[in-house]
Amino acid sequence: MTTVDAPTDPLSHPAHVPLGDPTTALLQPAQIGPLHGVPRQSGYRAVPRQRTVSDELGPLQDLPGIWEGPGFSLIARPDFDADNPDGFFLQLNLLRETIEFTSIGSPVFNRGSLQSDIAMFGVTYLHRVTDAITGEALHIEPGLWLTIPPTTQPESGPSIARLATVPHGNAACAFGHAEDEEMPGLPTIPPVNTVPFPVGSPVPPPGTINPFAAYDLGQESPFRTSPVPPNITQAVLDDPNTLLRAALRGLQIQHITRLITNTPPTGGVANIPFITANADNPTLNSVFAIQSIVGPGGREYQQLQYAQTALLNFRGLSWPHVTVGTLVKAF
Template identity: 30%
Template sequence: MSETKPGVTLNPELLLHPEAARISLPATFQIDEIRPVRGHTRPHLTAPTLGVLSHFTGTFAGTGFNMIFRPNSAAPTTTTFPNPVSPTPPTPPSENVLELNLTKETLAFSPALGSVPNRGLEAQNDIFLNGVPYVQTISDVTNPDTGKGDGNPIGIHFEPGLWMHIPATTTTPDLATSLVRMASIPHGTTINAQCLEPAGSFNGPPTIPPVSITPFVINSNPPNLITFASQTATNNATPRIPQDLTKFIAAGTINQAILNDPNTVLRNAIAGQTITKTIVFTVSTAPAAPEFGGGTDNIAFLLGNASGGAANANAVKMAATFWIETVEHKIVIPPFKPGQPPLKIPAPAAHPEQFRPVFEVTPPHEIAKAITITVHSTQIQYSQVVLLNFAGLTWPHVSVATLVPSDTQTVPPSAWP
C-alpha cells in the first residue's frame, strides 16, 4: 500500500471491496399483522411502498469528514497535546477540544421489513409502514498519530437504525407522506428525525449550501457566535486533534475552506462527475411544520442533571440532509468472446482517493474491438449537524460523506449498442 495524501491510504482492493458492517435477518423474515382467523384478507395484499427509500438498497461505502468540539475536563483525564496550549488546565469557555477526522464509512441496508401495522383510533383508520434497517460504521483514517499508532483505522461511530416510510393520512394527523430515521448512538443518545417525503427528483447535480461549525451562546437569537482559535487552520498551538494541520493543508484534505464550511468536502467529491438526477430531503429531530414529533433522548451522563443544565454534552437537535444522486459513467469494454467469465470493471475515478462502483459486465455478443458504454449508479451524499450543549454554548458537530455502492453493479441490456 502507498500513501499519497495524509489520511488517505490507497489500496485498489479496498477501494473496490471495502469492509462493511452487515445486517443479518432471517431469510424469510417479514413484518405483517396478525390475522383474526386463518385466511383473513385485508386490502393491503402486498407490502407498502418504500417511496424514496427504495434507493437505500445494499451496502454503500466511501469517505468523508467529521468534526466535533468535545468537552475537555480539568480532571486527570484532560487531553494532552504535542504543542503547549493555554490556558492549562482549561477554563471557560476554552474547555473544549476540536477533533477533526478524515473518515472511511460503510452504510449497509437490509431488505425491506414488509407491512408494519400502526393502529388508528376511532375515525383514523390503520396505516401500514414499510422501511429498511441499516447499520452505519465510521472509522478515522486521518493519521496514525491521531489513532493507536499502528496505522489502522479507529472506529469513531457505530449506528444501528431504521428508515421508515409513512403513508399520508387525512384524519389524525392530517399529514402528507413522510419519512423517519430512528437511530441509536453509542455515546448514549437516541434520535427520531422526520420530514415530508420529497415530491421527486430534479435533473442535474445538487446545489449544496454551506454549513458552519462556529459555536454560539445557548438559545441566543440571532446566534451570538463565539469563534475559537482552533478554527484557524494555521494555528498549531490550540486544543485540536490533529493540532498541526500543515501537511493536511498542503494536501487539501483539511484546510481553512473546509473548517469554514465542511460541505466543501461534498462539493469537491462531485467535481468532475456527471450527475444526471438528484433527490434531496432533510430529516430533523425538530422538523418543520406541518411535520411534527421527533426528538432526541440522552443518558444521565450527557445531561449532567435532571434539567440538562449541567450537561457534559447534551445532544439537543440533529438535522441531516441527504442527496441521492444518479451518476453517469463511461466504462471501456475490452475485446470479449461469448463464454468468457464476466468482466469486473470499476467506474473511472474523478479523484485518485475516490471510492467508485464496480460493474459486472457480460456483453451479449462478441466485442472484437474495445468500446465505451454508458452506465449509471446511485450515490448518497449527506451533511449532518448535531447540536451539543455544554459550557453555556451550543456546539455544532458536523459529519459529511460521499458513498457509492460496494456491491457489484449490473450493466443493463439497454447499455449495449
C-alpha cells in the same frame, strides 16, 4: 415411527406430525394462531413480493444495499482540563464509512384511534465508521428509515422518519420529507455552520467569524487534532459541505432524491443522564441525497451524499458536530 397427539397450544406443530421426519414436517401447513386481533389462518404465512415492497418504500427504494466511501467529522468535545480555558477540544477526522441498508419485508402497522390504521414500510441500517488514517473505530449506528403514508390525524402528506441509536447513549427520532429533482446540472449545496452560538439562539449566518483559536488553522492550538488531517483546509473547517461540492465536480447527475429530517419541531433526541449533564444533545438534522450518476464511459451508478449536524450543549453554547460523507453503492 412415533406420533404425538394434537397439541393444545395453537402455535405448536399440527397434530400427528411424525417426529424425526423433517421432510414430512416441512410439508405441513404452518398454523397461525390469534395475534393482536388478527384471526387465525391456515397455510403458510406470506409477505409481499420484493417488487411490491420496493414500490411501497417510495423515496427509500434505492437505499437497500451496501454503500462505501470517505467522509469527514468535526466535533468540539468537552475537555475537562484546568489548563484549557475554552473547555473543549476540536477533533477532526477523515472517515471511512460503510452503511448497509436492508428492506423490512412486511408492512409495519400503526393502529389508529382518531383515524384508520396506517401501514408503513422501511429499511433497517447499520452505519460503521473508522478513521481513514489510523483505522481506529469511531462510530457504529444501528437504525431505521421509515416511509409514512398521508394521515388525517395529524393532518400530513407523505413523510419519512429516521430512527438512530448511538453508543454514546443517544437515541434520535427525526421526522421529515423527501424531495425528487431531475438534474440538468450540479445541485446547489448550501453551507453548513460550524460556529458555536449561545444555547437557544438562532444559527449564525454564513461568514460569521469563529471566536475560538482552535477553529483557526492559522493559529497553533494544543486543543485541536494535530497534525490536521490531509486536505482539511480552513475552507473545509468553516464549511464541511465544501467536500461534498468537490466530490461532484466533473460528474453528470441525472436525478436526486433528498431525504430531509429534523428533530424539532417533532421527534427528538433522548440521552443518558451523563450526556444530558455534560454535553446535552438536543437536536439532529440531516440531509441524505441519493444521486443517480452517469460516470466515465456512460457507466451508471448510485451515490449517497449526506450532511448532518448534531448540537452539543455545554458551557452555555451549542457546538455543531458536523459530519459529511460521499458513498457509492458497492453491492
